[in-house]
Amino acid sequence: MVYIVAGATGVLGSEISKELSKNNEVFIIGRDEDKLSALSKEIDASYAVIDLNNTVEQREFSKIIPEDKEIKGLVNCIGSILIKPLHGTKIEEFEEVIRVNLFSSYYLLSSFARRMKNGSSIFFSSVAGTKGLSNHEAIAAAKAGLEGMARSAAASYAKDNLRVNVIAPGLMDSNMSERILATEQAREISKSMYPIPKIGDFNDILPVVKWLLSEDSQWVTGQTIHVDGGLSTVKPR
Numbered sequence: 001m002v003y004i005v006a007g008a009t010g011v012l013g014s015e016i017s018k019e020l021s022k023n024n025e026v027f028i029i030g031r032d033e034d035k036l037s038a039l040s041k042e043i044d045a046s047y048a049v050i051d052l053n054n055t056v057e058q059r060e061f062s063k064i065i066p067e068d069k070e071i072k073g074l075v076n077c078i079g080s081i082l083i084k085p086l087h088g089t090k091i092e093e094f095e096e097v098i099r100v101n102l103f104s105s106y107y108l109l110s111s112f113a114r115r116m117k118n119g120s121s122i123f124f125s126s127v128a129g130t131k132g133l134s135n136h137e138a139i140a141a142a143k144a145g146l147e148g149m150a151r152s153a154a155a156s157y158a159k160d161n162l163r164v165n166v167i168a169p170g171l172m173d174s175n176m177s178e179r180i181l182a183t184e185q186a187r188e189i190s191k192s193m194y195p196i197p198k199i200g201d202f203n204d205i206l207p208v209v210k211w212l213l214s215e216d217s218q219w220v221t222g223q224t225i226h227v228d229g230g231l232s233t234v235k236p237r
């Protein structure tokens, strides 16, 4: 039985991989072979490289997991951020955001879904997938598309008892947010946008991932779970 984590060399991906590897076999996927190989040694996991610009045909790619191995979970942590108004966004930039945030999830789920009977898959959206935040058009398009894809896939694969859910975090400390949160002033301004004023981190997300992968959430599918200090839905006085 194996759990697949893609984007495993990012902050969320590596923390999820480390946590799962304590009690399970984990297979990690990423784009940087040096970082992947270092993590694979640390947690005793096998790995494969993903190139979203030049993907291997899905049936072929799925062979990275031996055919007799049951795939219990798939977690895609691949993602990027682009904060720009639409009129300043080049078509190449827009395409890149869609490729990284939406196409990666299409590629991974379409590669493994048919092999995941009784499994659980998790994708990462963002608060921008629900709430109209200015200058987030590209990422909003990608993440809202991902949420829609996940709901439909949850319906398609329910007959196999493959659950498909999305976690939509608010701003968290990680590689992609490093520049946005570079100064104390920027952190304070960001915090103040949130009903519960805090910058998130992987500790806010790990329990939700563990729950969605466990039998405790066996009746939960097709959901987007917001872990964002209330920003998507709450307006305090």
Ligand SMILES: NC(=O)c1ccc[n+]([C@@H]2O[C@H](COP(=O)([O-])OP(=O)(O)OC[C@H]3O[C@@H](n4cnc5c(N)ncnc54)[C@H](OP(=O)(O)O)[C@@H]3O)[C@@H](O)[C@H]2O)c1
Binding pocket: 006, 007, 008, 009, 010, 011, 012, 013, 030, 031, 032, 035, 050, 052, 076, 077, 078, 079, 080, 100, 101, 124, 125, 126, 127, 168, 169, 170, 171, 172, 173, 174, 175, 176, 177
């Ligand atoms: N951090 C936040 O504030 C925040 C907020 C809302 C949603 N999210 C979502 O949470 C998920 C996890 O992100 P994180 O916070 O852990 O950020 P992170 O540390 O920057 O990790 C991002 C991951 O995506 C991978 N990646 C980026 N571009 C790629 C490409 N072209 N091809 C293949 N892999 C690529 C990175 O690979 P490398 O390790 O090789 O760079 C890394 O593994 C993402 O889906 C993100 O959109 C994050």
